[in-house]
Structure formats: C-alpha cells, structure tokens
Amino acid sequence: SPFDLLITNADVVTASDRFSTDIGIRDGKIVALGRHLGEAGRTVDASGLLTLPGGVDAHCHLDQPMEFGLRMADDFTSGTRSAACGGTTTVIPFAAQMKGQSLRAAVEDYHRRAEGKACVDYAFHMIVSDPTPRVLSEELPALIREGYTSFKIYMTYDDLKLNDRQILEVLDVARREGALVMVHAENSDCISWLTDRLVAEGNTAPRYHAVSRPQAVEREATHRAITFSELVDVPILIVHVSGSEAIEQIRWAHGRGQRIYAETCPQYLYLTAEDLGHEGYEGAKCVCSPPPRDQQNQEAVWRALAHNVFSVFSSDHAPFSYDDAQGKKLNGKEQKFQYIPNGIPGLETRLPLLFSGGVASGRISLHQFVALTSTQPAKLYGLYPRKGSIMIGADADIALWDRDLEVRISNDRLHHAVDYTPYEGRTVTGWPVMTFSRGRLVSQDFEFLGRAGEGEFMPCGQPIL
Numbered sequence: 001s002p003f004d005l006l007i008t009n010a011d012v013v014t015a016s017d018r019f020s021t022d023i024g025i026r027d028g029k030i031v032a033l034g035r036h037l038g039e040a041g042r043t044v045d046a047s048g049l050l051t052l053p054g055g056v057d058a059h060c061h062l063d064q065p066m067e068f069g070l071r072m073a074d075d076f077t078s079g080t081r082s083a084a085c086g087g088t089t090t091v092i093p094f095a096a097q098m099k100g101q102s103l104r105a106a107v108e109d110y111h112r113r114a115e116g117k118a119c120v121d122y123a124f125h126m127i128v129s130d131p132t133p134r135v136l137s138e139e140l141p142a143l144i145r146e147g148y149t150s151f152k153i154y155m156t157y158d159d160l161k162l163n164d165r166q167i168l169e170v171l172d173v174a175r176r177e178g179a180l181v182m183v184h185a186e187n188s189d190c191i192s193w194l195t196d197r198l199v200a201e202g203n204t205a206p207r208y209h210a211v212s213r214p215q216a217v218e219r220e221a222t223h224r225a226i227t228f229s230e231l232v233d234v235p236i237l238i239v240h241v242s243g244s245e246a247i248e249q250i251r252w253a254h255g256r257g258q259r260i261y262a263e264t265c266p267q268y269l270y271l272t273a274e275d276l277g278h279e280g281y282e283g284a285k286c287v288c289s290p291p292p293r294d295q296q297n298q299e300a301v302w303r304a305l306a307h308n309v310f311s312v313f314s315s316d317h318a319p320f321s322y323d324d325a326q327g328k329k330l331n332g333k334e335q336k337f338q339y340i341p342n343g344i345p346g347l348e349t350r351l352p353l354l355f356s357g358g359v360a361s362g363r364i365s366l367h368q369f370v371a372l373t374s375t376q377p378a379k380l381y382g383l384y385p386r387k388g389s390i391m392i393g394a395d396a397d398i399a400l401w402d403r404d405l406e407v408r409i410s411n412d413r414l415h416h417a418v419d420y421t422p423y424e425g426r427t428v429t430g431w432p433v434m435t436f437s438r439g440r441l442v443s444q445d446f447e448f449l450g451r452a453g454e455g456e457f458m459p460c461g462q463p464i465l
C-alpha cells in the first residue's frame with residue numbers, strides 16, 4: 001500500500017490554519033493531505049480529536065553532570081519517554097561546556113550520552129561557559145556551521161557565568177555566524193549578596209530561595225542583555241521569563257524595534273513563591289531559577305502570552321529527584337536553600353498545562369498554542385519545516401488531543417525518572433492521547449509504546465527569525 005499509516009478525519013490545527021483532512025504517512029514523513037488517499041498498512045481514525053504538530057521542547061536538561069556529586073534523574077531515555085507521553089516529539093537539551101573544557105569535547109560528550117538512548121528526535125543547544133580565544137575564534141564558529149546554531153549563556157552561577165565583556169564577545173560571534181544566543185538573565189552579585197545576608201540572619205529554608213532572587217535581579221539583567229544585543233546588533237532570546245518586570249523590559253525593547261525573543265515556562269503560570277514555603281522541606285520541590293512569583297505575575301505572563309510577547313513556551317525540565325541521593329535532599333539531608341539544585345521536572349506536563357490554562361480557558365487561541373509549543377521553537381532553532389507543522393514533506397510528528405479529557409496530574413502516571421511533580425493533584429482539561437514520532441506510535445492513553453534508540457539526532461539550520 002502507498003502509505004504506512006493513514007490518519008483519517010483529522011481536524012488539523014497549525015500555527016496559521018485549521019482544516020479537515022486525511023494524512024498519508026510513508027517512511028516517517030507526511031506525504032499526502034486530502035480525502036480518499038487510498039490504502040494504508042494501518043489506519044487511525046482521529047474523529048473527535050484535535051490533530052496538532054508534535055511539541056518541540058526547546059529548553060530541557062537531560063543527563064547533565066552536576067557539581068557536589070549530584071546527578072540528574074533523567075537520561076535521554078527516561079526524559080524522551082516522558083516527552084512522548086506528553087505530546088512532545090522533539091527535544092532540544094543542552095551540551096554544557098565545563099570551565100576548562102573544549103566546546104567540542106562537551107558536544108561529543110553529550111552525543112555519547114544520547115547515542116542509542118533517545119525515544120524521540122533531538123538536537124542540541126550548547127552552553128558556553130568558557131569563551132577562551134580558541135573557543136571564540138575556532139570552536140564556536142565551526143560548531144555553529146556544523147548544526148549547533150544556538151547556545152545558552154549565563155549571567156549567574158559561578159561555574160557558568162560570563163562577565164559583561166565575555167557576553168559581548170560571544171554575541172559578536174553569534175552575529176557573524178547567524179547563531180541564536182539564549183540568555184539566562186539574573187544578576188549574579190545581587191543574588192550572592194542577598195544570599196549571604198539571608199544566611200547570616202539564619203534564613204536558610206527553601207522559601208528564601210525566592211527572596212534571594214527578587215524580580216529586580218532578573219529585570220536588571222534582562223535590561224543589560226537587551227543593551228548588549230543593541231550594541232552588538234544581534235538578536236537574542238531571553239529564557240525562562242518569570243514575571244511582569246522582565247516582561248516590561250522586553251516590551252520596551254520591542255517598542256524600540258529591537259529583535260528580542262522571549263521564552264516562558266509552566267512554572268511561571270502555575271507556581272508562586274508561596275509554594276516554596278510549604279510545610280517542612282517540601283517547598284524544595286518548587287525551587288527553580290528564576291523563582292516563581294505571585295498570582296499577579298502569573299496573570300502578567302498569561303497576558304504576555306496572549307499578546308505574543310513570547311515566542312517560545314518550554315518546560316525547562318531540570319530533573320532532580322526530591323528524596324534520594326541525587327536529589328533536592330542530598331543523601332536524605334535537607335539543604336540550605338542556596339544548595340538546593342535549581343529546576344523542576346516538566347517535559348510531560350508542559351503541553352497539557354498550557355492547553356488547559358490557555359486554550360481550554362480561552363486565554364490563548366489554538367493557533368497560538370501550536371505556535372508557542374511547536375512552530376516557533378522549530379523556526380527559531382533551525383528545525384523548520386522538518387519539525388513544527390503538519391504539511392507535506394514534514395516529519396510525521398503528530399499528537400492527537402482529546403480536548404475534553406480531564407486528567408488529575410499525579411507522578412504515578414508520569415514517565416520521567418523524577419520522584420515528584422510540582423503539579424501533583426492538579427486537574428487539567430485536554431491531553432494528547434496518541435503521539436506519533438516519524439509515524440511511529442510512541443504513546444497512547446498514558447502508556448509509552450516507543451523504544452530507546454528510535455530518536456535521531458538532528459543538526460540545526462540557521463534560525464528563522
């Protein structure tokens with residue numbers, strides 16, 4: 001038969017269009033759209049469901065080596081399995097350079113970590129933490145040309161941060177080579193000064209993590225990054241924007257015609273700083289950076305999503321278990337807030353949380369949902385049109401959504417290797433009930449059906465800005 005798979009009666013929604021069609025799939029690609037396409041090895045009737053492009057999670061951390069003997073709970077298998085069960089068919093984790101390490105060695109290390117283990121397709125961003133003359137003049141330009149066309153830089157964390165001069169230098173390489181720089185915008189000295197003051201006063205519980213990183217710290221760094229982008233004349237993307245003050249800076253830049261892209265994440269829509277203050281040590285489960293703010297800021301993030309201030313909605317999945325040796329309680333011991341690893345798991349819940357609070361609640365359109373979670377990340381990171389839409393020639397990465405299904409989120413039903421979800425007990429409306437990765441059914445009804453090793457590495461093209 002001409003098709004391996006036929007999805008019939010599909011109500012397809014892309015970033016720009018909505019149409020009813022059958023979808024013919026061969027060799028992992030969408031090869032026909034229309035009615036009466038003919039025979040197929042397998043037919044799936046999508047009546048009553050929404051047919052959306054598979055999600056592209058452009059910000060997640062898998063199997064990154066950590067300081068202090070910590071390890072991430074998710075490797076490329078458990079992380080991508082979890083992604084698939086949440087309707088995500090492409091992940092872009094990080095290949096992080098350690099200080100003193102060559103950038104190429106870092107990229108090769110992460111390829112070894114991923115090889116034969118991923119269940120859905122993946123690409124890499126780099127993290128540049130040591131921009132030596134050799135990295136700036138040779139390694140970075142060469143790697144960008146080889147398909148690592150985006151990289152993250154940090155304005156905080158001692159083992160990762162760049163100073164202002166270094167940031168200008170890496171931005172200049174990005175401008176020359178056409179790469180997209182992702183910026184973690186928090187002021188390092190402000191955080192360490194506030195942290196020392198809190199600790200000196202004996203304030204070390206998880207909730208002080210949020211006190212040590214107020215919005216002013218994020219706002220100042222966001223403004224500084226925007227200024228550097230202007231001086232170098234290169235677009236940048238501000239990652240994990242948490243609230244109204246950083247949003248104001250981004251809107252200010254947009255008003256001046258600057259090309260500043262921005263990303264936000266579910267934690268800034270669903271968590272608040274109060275969640276870090278839960279009884280006992282449980283608040284550690286919600287420690288991430290920047291920290292979640294308050295309800296007014298959640299509303300500001302929703303408004304900014306509705307008004308297209310953001311281009312990308314990512315999980316920032318950072319898989320640290322709560323209660324085991326690689327966790328937020330290190331070896332069972334409750335840590336002072338400044339030692340709690342920053343980040344929360346979210347690969348599997350990213351799409352349902354945005355769908356429920358955004359689409360089902362009428363705050364954003366279905367087209368915006370697809371744009372934020374699939375099309376725009378695919379374009380910005382050079383994977384479009386292979387990923388990010390439903391069209392002839394694209395990979396058959398497709399999620400069928402039951403938009404009315406009510407699901408109570410519980411960690412028992414998730415597929416990551418982390419021992420908690422910060423969203424335990426919340427009910428969402430809408431869930432991807434079937435996910436196809438290059439035409440292979442990788443999840444159905446909360447069950448993982450794929451296989452490790454079926455996900456392929458993809459080099460990235462130039463960002464489409």
Ligand code: DUC
Nearest residue numbers: 184289316318342343
């Ligand atoms: N930044 C991230 O992007 N992820 C986890 C922690 C952090 O600070």
Ligand code: ZN
Nearest residue numbers: 184239240289
């Ligand atoms: Zn970050």
Ligand code: ZN
Nearest residue numbers: 303306307308
């Ligand atoms: Zn507006």
Ligand code: ZN
Nearest residue numbers: 059060061316
């Ligand atoms: Zn991150």
